[in-house]
Amino acid sequence: MIRDLDLLEALEDSVTRFVRDRLIPLERQVDEADALPDGMVQEFRDLGLFGLSIPEDHGGLGLTMEEEVRVAFQLGRTSAAFRSLIGTNNGIGSQAIVMDGTEAQKARYLPRLASGEIIGSFALTEPGAGSDAASLTTRAVRDGDHYVLNGTKRYITNAPHAGLFTVFARTGAPEERARGISAFLVEAPRDGLHLGPPDRKMGQKGAHVCDVVLQDCRVPADALLGGVEGRGFASAMKVLDRGRLHISAVCVAQAERLIDDTLVYAMDRRQFGVPLADQQLVQAMLAESRAECLAARSMVLETARAKDTGADIATDAACCKLFASEMVGRVADRAVQIHGGAGYMAEYGIERFYRDVRLFRIYEGASEIQKLVIARGMIRAAGSG
Numbered sequence: 603m604i605r606d607l608d609l610l611e612a613l614e615d616s617v618t619r620f621v622r623d624r625l626i627p628l629e630r631q632v633d634e635a636d637a638l639p640d641g642m643v644q645e646f647r648d649l650g651l652f653g654l655s656i657p658e659d660h661g662g663l664g665l666t667m668e669e670e671v672r673v674a675f676q677l678g679r680t681s682a683a684f685r686s687l688i689g690t691n692n693g694i695g696s697q698a699i700v701m702d703g704t705e706a707q708k709a710r711y712l713p714r715l716a717s718g719e720i721i722g723s724f725a726l727t728e729p730g731a732g733s734d735a736a737s738l739t740t741r742a743v744r745d746g747d748h749y750v751l752n753g754t755k756r757y758i759t760n761a762p763h764a765g766l767f768t769v770f771a772r773t774g775a776p777e778e779r780a781r782g783i784s785a786f787l788v789e790a791p792r793d794g795l796h797l798g799p800p801d802r803k804m805g806q807k808g809a810h811v812c813d814v815v816l817q818d819c820r821v822p823a824d825a826l827l828g829g830v831e832g833r834g835f836a837s838a839m840k841v842l843d844r845g846r847l848h849i850s851a852v853c854v855a856q857a858e859r860l861i862d863d864t865l866v867y868a869m870d871r872r873q874f875g876v877p878l879a880d881q882q883l884v885q886a887m888l889a890e891s892r893a894e895c896l897a898a899r900s901m902v903l904e905t906a907r908a909k910d911t912g913a914d915i916a917t918d919a920a921c922c923k924l925f926a927s928e929m930v931g932r933v934a935d936r937a938v939q940i941h942g943g944a945g946y947m948a949e950y951g952i953e954r955f956y957r958d959v960r961l962f963r964i965y966e967g968a969s970e971i972q973k974l975v976i977a978r979g980m981i982r983a984a985g986s987g
């Protein structure tokens with residue numbers, strides 16, 4: 603649903619110009635330094651980009667899902683590390699509060715997340731609990747007016763910069779699996795919350811990830827999300843349903859950028875006396891990339907529109923994440939192939955995208971988990987029909 607097309611187009615236009623004029627020229631520097639330039643946070647703040655998905659009455663832009671994916675189609679046309687800076691505040695770092703927080707929790711945190719005053723982070727994964735998120739072992743034990751948290755969270759995006767973690771911890775018995783998990787809003791820095799060193803990664807350099815270790819970390823009882831124990835896992839799943847759609851839009855944008863850059867190269871580079879783009883085996887690769895990318899874009903837009911009507915999009919969001927993340931992997935692979943030796947060299951930037959897009963098939967639910975979610979959704983729908 604688009605509420606005001608003129609306003610949306612103005613936002614898309616400013617993001618497009620920011621990406622083209624400011625961010626794309628910085629891509630190589632960010633990759634090599636594994637850091638965004640000083641002052642980048644403020645530039646994103648000035649554009650209002652931290653609060654895209656946060657409701658207007660809490661200081662955000664309150665974009666609908668269709669509006670948000672259209673903005674992601676623009677923002678995702680550059681290195682994924684830039685989007686990652688605002689990714690958690692708009693997605694997994696804020697949406698549990700938007701969906702399931704108490705009014706006091708919303709009032710306390712959402713305006714600061716929307717403005718970018720604090721960075722939000724989502725602490726679900728653990729050393730022993732990745733795809734099987736319901737097996738997590740971090741514990742939260744009630745002690746008077748507090749809970750005491752103990753456990754280790756792994757690969758936590760934006761943790762080195764975060765001022766607020768949504769931490770998923772077990773308040774019930776292990777046998778209760780998902781029903782024994784609660785979510786806590788943990789402000790940082792605080793006693794008992796320790797950060798590991800930043801992880802060294804294959805790609806998405808400039809986006810930072812580390813362990814979060816909780817050692818007798820005391821939080822006030824009102825840090826329990828929604829004020830109710832045992833609802834944390836369902837909150838995490840709802841947040842991921844939505845996040846998967848946003849990530850799918852970023853995959854489309856990355857693929858469109860790769861296709862554009864590759865087409866320019868293929869029309870310029872000559873072999874056998876003609877441009878690569880005139881050679882049928884190269885044309886086949888270009889055409890496959892274009893067709894698959896259009897399919898992913900269409901899926902994302904249709905599912906975003908369905909979400910805006912209030913429909914349950916868990917199954918279709920998983921379809922989008924599965925298809926779009928696998929699609930951008932194939933598109934990046936063809937881009938390297940068409941560039942030949944140049945595709946393997948850092949100078950052309952194609953190998954950087956190739957490394958960056960590999961993560962999309964893994965985080966916010968690996969492709970195998972998307973297949974599981976899709977099949978379960980199909981079986982459930984058939985059973986209830």
Ligand code: COS
Pocket residue numbers: 694724726727732733734735736780781835836837839840842843916965966967968971974975
């Ligand atoms: N929305 C709301 N509730 C949901 C839900 C959704 N999309 N999906 C599951 N739930 C609820 C279920 O209804 C169930 O509740 P009840 O016990 O009250 O019936 C509970 O959550 C457990 O669901 P389920 O039995 O399906 O859990 P499983 O452990 O079998 O599997 C998967 C869940 C595998 C889908 C989940 O662990 C998952 O998504 N794993 C990947 C995690 C991930 O994406 N990690 C990325 C890290 S964050 S960047």
